[in-house]
Amino acid sequence: MIEIPPELQARLDAGVTTLSWAWILTRRDGSRYGFTDHDQTLEVDGVSCEPASGFSAGDLRSETGASPARGAVFGQLDSGVITTDAIKAGAWDGAALALYRVDWSDPTLTYRAFTGELGEIRYGDQGFEAEVSGLSARLNRTLGRVFSRQCDAELGDARCQVDLSEPGRRVNGLLAGRISRRALRVGGLDPAPVDARDFAEGVLAWTAQPTWPDQRIITARADEAGLVVELDSAAPVAEAGEALRLTVGCDKRFETCKTRFSNAANFRGCPHMPGNDALIRPVSSRADD
Structure with missing residues (x-):
């Protein structure tokens, strides 16, 4: 539930027009950056939100049920913070996003309208577009192991135990x-x-x-x-x-693990698990089938 300060709610009910949006992004390294569509810097939640950054939000869509809220944010690559090199380096991948509604005549009057995180970021010569998803999207992530014919270990990790320091690897x-x-x-x-x-x-x-x-x-x-x-x-x-x-x-197949790395004993998959091919295989009278 969104909590709106009573004084701000009273202004909203009176049709106040001194409203602006502010976005605060928190990168995975803990750095926080603010942006606003107002023409002056606003102090929101302890962060100075940069004005005239060309940062804007598309429609945010939320549905009933378990579907997470989704939307997009757009911006120009002229802020000095969100740059092409930073995007290429993955500095903004998975950044947390907090969207605030602010009364710019009194920036202490604010409420958080949306909380989520950035997904895929696409960019061109002048600007960028980032997908946004609500926090409930995390509930769709796969946790734990999944039974599969393919290995779910990373080549060379503690579960795989392949020695990547061997010559040629x-x-x-x-x-x-x-x-x-x-x-x-x-x-x-x-x-x-x-x-x-x-x-x-x-x-x-x-x-x-x-x-x-x-x-x-x-x-x-x-x-x-x-x-x-x-x-x-x-x-x-x-x-x-x-x-x-x-x-x-490694392509995660048992044959590759066995022949290329001689590591079949540490294969972390279920290579002999029946699949759809076993379900659609025709009936045979042979005993070994």
């Missing part, structure tokens, strides 16, 4: 060129990989840039100029020659 290289936002050409690999495809589902780390997040490799292939990798998200803006490290990947 991690290789150093240099950025040779950028093919697209998500596709890169890598050269100078040391040691040279036996099969470039082993890095599919692996990890690319920017070794000289510790603040840049590691990125998942979707596909990897060799060509005449080196190794081409496609990432699951846009790569940071980096110059040719930037140092990086590639770690082999």
